[in-house]
Amino acid sequence: MKKQEKIDLISSCIGTDKILRTYFKYDENYWYYYPNAVSEHLILGQEENDFELDGYHIRKISDLKKAEVKFDLCEQINVWKGVTKEIKNPNVDITSWQTVFRSPVLQGRFIIVEDENNEVFRIGLIRKVCARYLLLDSFDADGIFEDAPYAFPYSKITHVAWDTRYSENWYQYMRSHSMLS
Secondary structure: HHHHHHHHHHHOOOOOOOOEEEEEOOOOOOOEEEEEOOOOEEEEEEEEOOOOEEEEEEEEEHEEEEEEEEHHHHHHHHHOOOOOHHHOOOOOOOHHHHHHHHHHHHOOOOOOEOOOOOOOOEEEEEEEEEOOEEHHHHHHOOEEOOOOOEEEHHHHOOEEEOOOHHHHHHHHHHHHHOOOO
């Protein structure tokens, strides 16, 4: 698919009950998204997985190999169950990674940042948004924050997510157990 074809298809699904099946160059699997916004460089959508929404996800248009509208009974079940009523645009400026990370929506909450080309996964809090990279206060699988913030170059980021079951459960647990400063 050409870039403009991808953007046009994504745009045509925004504000509808249409699910997009998306394929990205760094993974053989696909993801289902209800798109919320698209720019020249990024797509923002809510992931659909087994009749539930699972957070907001931003990926690069340049990594998108193929997108297609999913036409089957699952789409109708999502409408019937009320899943599509939960689709809400979070109003994040997706012009660039820098504008994404400056969004008030992402401040003070756990976000996931990945470089899927090099299998880098980080979860944590935004410390500082710089011109060419993000400083992220990230933690390990034991909930222990790293001594120094992780510098994540924008050029390496393939995926950003928040409000997922994974990130929200970490946040709720760590907050309720006084693991956040």
